[in-house]
Amino acid sequence: MNLLYNGEARETQTRYLSELLLECQVDENAVATALNGDFVPRSLRASTPLQDGDRVEVVAPMQGG
Numbered sequence: 001m002n003l004l005y006n007g008e009a010r011e012t013q014t015r016y017l018s019e020l021l022l023e024c025q026v027d028e029n030a031v032a033t034a035l036n037g038d039f040v041p042r043s044l045r046a047s048t049p050l051q052d053g054d055r056v057e058v059v060a061p062m063q064g065g
Helices: 017-023 042-047
Strands: 002-005 008-011 032-035 038-040 055-059
Touching: 017 032, 017 042, 017 055
Parallel strands: 002 055
Antiparallel strands: 002 008, 032 038, 032 055
C-alpha cells in the first residue's frame, strides 16, 4: 500500500500504525502520531489500521528554550 509518511510517499505492507513505526525504526514511546490529521494515542496504535492513501505524521518533542 502507498501512504504519506511525514509528507513523503512511502510504500509499506504493514497493516497497523504500530507496525509502521517499528518498520521505520521509530521509538514508539518518544513520539506523537496522527493519522489523516487525527491524533492517535500510543494505546491505540496497535489497533489503528492503515489504508492505501493514508497520511501519517510522526513527531518527536523538541527540547530547549
